[in-house]
Amino acid sequence: MIELQAKEMTVLELMTTIAAARKFVAAARQQGKSIGLVPTMGYLHEGHLTLARTAREQNDVVMMSIFVNPTQFGPGEDLERYPRDLERDRKLAAGAGVDAIFAPAVAEMYPPGYATYVQVEGLTEVLCGASRPGHFRGVATVVSKLFNIVQPDRAYFGLKDYQQAVVIKRLVRDLNFPVDIITVPTVREPDGLAMSSRNKYLDPDQRRSALALYRALNLGAELIRSGERRAAVVREAMAGEILARPGTRVDYVAVNDAETLAPLEEIKGRVLLALAVWVGNTRLIDNLTLEVKDDVAHHDEK
Ligand SMILES: Nc1ncnc2c1ncn2[C@@H]1O[C@H](COP(=O)(O)OP(=O)(O)OP(=O)(O)O)[C@@H](O)[C@H]1O
Numbered sequence: 042m043i044e045l046q047a048k049e050m051t052v053l054e055l056m057t058t059i060a061a062a063r064k065f066v067a068a069a070r071q072q073g074k075s076i077g078l079v080p081t082m083g084y085l086h087e088g089h090l091t092l093a094r095t096a097r098e099q100n101d102v103v104m105m106s107i108f109v110n111p112t113q114f115g116p117g118e119d120l121e122r123y124p125r126d127l128e129r130d131r132k133l134a135a136g137a138g139v140d141a142i143f144a145p146a147v148a149e150m151y152p153p154g155y156a157t158y159v160q161v162e163g164l165t166e167v168l169c170g171a172s173r174p175g176h177f178r179g180v181a182t183v184v185s186k187l188f189n190i191v192q193p194d195r196a197y198f199g200l201k202d203y204q205q206a207v208v209i210k211r212l213v214r215d216l217n218f219p220v221d222i223i224t225v226p227t228v229r230e231p232d233g234l235a236m237s238s239r240n241k242y243l244d245p246d247q248r249r250s251a252l253a254l255y256r257a258l259n260l261g262a263e264l265i266r267s268g269e270r271r272a273a274v275v276r277e278a279m280a281g282e283i284l285a286r287p288g289t290r291v292d293y294v295a296v297n298d299a300e301t302l303a304p305l306e307e308i309k310g311r312v313l314l315a316l317a318v319w320v321g322n323t324r325l326i327d328n329l330t331l332e333v334k335d336d337v338a339h340h341d342e343k
Pocket residue numbers: 080081082083087088089091092197198199200201202225226227228229235236237238239240
């Protein structure tokens with residue numbers, strides 16, 4: 042008990058084994074403390090730190106996981122070159138009020154003989170799930186493992202990965218995990234580009250082209266606000282905005298139902314505008330949600 046109080050006042054704890062993470066959590070629980078978990082793949086930016094600060098406000102103890110999860114990367118994706126810098130992350134996390142980092146090695150999470158995966162059906166067959174087969178199976182698996190290891194009261198996810206947040210809410214509901222999922226709005230650079238660890242891959246020309254995602258989302262929202270209700274027309278205008286920038290390639294442009302994630306023909310209700318765009322060799326995603334009520338479109342980030 043005394044040990045945990047001392048830790049709270051000093052530097053952040055780094056744990057690399059499941060046993061150490063469980064011990065830390067058990068000590069907090071014994072003192073009746075609530076636990077917030079912020080799952081990440083590291084190389085922290087303001088998006089992650091906003092999740093951490095939100096968790097700090099709502100919980101007695103904040104644990105962040107940093108794990109570049111191999112099971113959510115497909116063959117030929119950027120698993121090996123994904124940016125990693127644990128020392129830098131450690132300082133940034135401490136500054137945002139994180140108490141402990143859980144940063145396991147791959148073999149700790151997936152020892153030889155590992156055989157169990159979690160599949161959320163339906164919601165994972167569209168958008169990023171269609172472009173990255175197996176991606177959400179890997180996400181659902183590692184998030185389930187993290188929930189079982191940490192047993193947090195609350196877990197924090199960014200709306201930049203909108204589909205991921207929807208999938209995790211379903212996972213929690215379907216598998217009865219006793220955890221509240223808290224979503225946090227997308228944090229952007231001053232010019233509107235959504236913060237992402239992968240922005241590091243962009244050279245200055247590509248960084249300029251990357252603004253196409255935010256511009257296209259705003260164009261789509263503007264069309265809907267001015268009365269356009271044909272999803273195909275909105276999709277086409279958004280794709281045109283992207284392709285006007287050099288070095289870009291559309292993976293998908295979607296105008297979908299924000300709850301079911303199913304593609305729309307006619308725009309109504311809670312609407313998700315979502316994009317995945319290649320800028321050179323870097324795949325970026327972004328999205329925006331709108332509520333079309335009584336035929337008026339309202340900005341909405343839930
Ligand atoms: N710009 C952002 N605003 C809010 N939350 C974010 C933002 N970027 C990432 N997050 C959230 O942080 C958590 C960890 O994400 P992750 O470590 O994959 O970062 P990332 O920057 O999204 O990486 P990448 O874009 O390379 O996938 C996720 O819940 C994700 O939604």
